Amino acid sequence: MKIESTGKLQRVLNSGGFAVTAECGPPRGADAEIVRKKGELLKGCVDAVNVTDNQTAIVRMSSIAACAHLVTMGIEPVMQMVTRDRNRIALQSDIMGAYSLGITNILCLSGDHQTFGSQPDALNVFDIDSMNLVRTVQTMREQGQDMSGFELKGAPRMFIGAAANPFADPFEYRVMRLAKKIDAGADFIQTQCVYNLARFKAWMKMAQDEGLTEKVHILAGVTPMKSVGMAKYMATRVAGMDVPEGLIKRMEGVAKPKVAEEGIKICLETIAALREIQGVHGIHLMAIEWEDVVERIVSEAGLLPRP
């Protein structure tokens, strides 16, 4: 029997709803107030909030701690967990600790390589990969055992997420990898930011042909672009990102004070298009350091009020 987690995100998705998640990057410091301020901006307009785990390999407040702050505010977090910094012992321990703090969703990732961060001299861990992490959380939840087979006193009943990047190469392997993540135990998938809708649709079609959209909830990633500089940066400097030339031209084509507005417009058009794609069960809105735009986008996309 599949044991259910206890969160809202799972309820929304399992009841056939269209889910909305957002993202909250913890601060580079110990000030919990910054997390709470971001939380306030997101409360009520999304079903759950992803909390990143030292994203781009830059040291920040731990994902678990920032998640716990959100829980006390009544906001449901999705704890991101990367295999870059912790071995299997620490990962399992933190999964149990997180669940004990009321964290019911996890997104299992390998993590950006440390060479992208502020401390490229660091040693990485990568004891297990993201696929193994998904399977580990599933085993903990459904068998109530850790990786050694030890019977846990209280199983962490996490709703398990994994990432997929339809824009990375080799393209034809991406759906096979998605299937593997589902088999390993992924309940939901959050994708890399969608700008190239044609390629995203092609990937979704392949997933559907394999019957995968019946087995997993796919939340398409969207990120509003604030400036032409940001668009160009994402197009050229962010690994695994696909920003079509046409979108950059469109951003360049408007007067400077209206660029951010154009970015929001593009984002809304993308959301509308994504909602038409069969198998897309929600969006993951990553408004990077632009949390105050989330409510407006969700509202104008016609996705408010949240259930």
Place this chain on the structure above:
Amino acid sequence: MIVGEQKPISEIKQIIAPYQKVLILGCGTCVKTCFAGGEDEVAVLASALRLVCKTEGKRIEIEEQTVERQCEDEFIQESAQAVSRNQAILSLACGAGVQAMARRFTTAPVLPGVNTTFMGVLEKPGLFTEECSGCGDCKLAVFGGICPFTRCAKKLLNGPCGGSQNGHCEVSSDIDCAWHLIIERLKALGQMDNLRVYLPPKNWAASLSSGPRKLIREDHML
């Protein structure tokens, strides 16, 4: 083979600074092949150091010798006399050679002149690439002969991460994505089904993670 790179002369100068009589000892196997510590490199380094010391007004006597392999006692012993004539030994072997020398000769300090970098192959003249990390539990049969533990910057064993683009690793466009290579190779071999299988966490117990390893061959013991 073991690939190494000679340390910069400024660092070598600093390492040998306290000594007036130094033996530069080369190794005629791996580090010779990668131009870090063979007979030729010993000669070039000795000349360079003599010149530098002369310009700086420092007295130094440098002796040169190269043995076949510094990681085997049989060959190391050939250097015994030269070792006894000097205050310090600058070894141009890999780290194993330096330590084997230090184990054999306890009276003189054995100093490293090479940074040991990796286990690899000569891909083409002048290009050496890392291929194996000696994990003690080889799975190359599954991966079409390409090691993701060594050649993927994240040691992924269930497929490429989201950063792989146009066959390049997200870490640098100079690095081939190991997973791209694996997929291409398995496609050509008709073995793509290998990649549908979930691979459980790797057993690192056979690796350096369990502490320094030993290989015991009783049939070869005297």
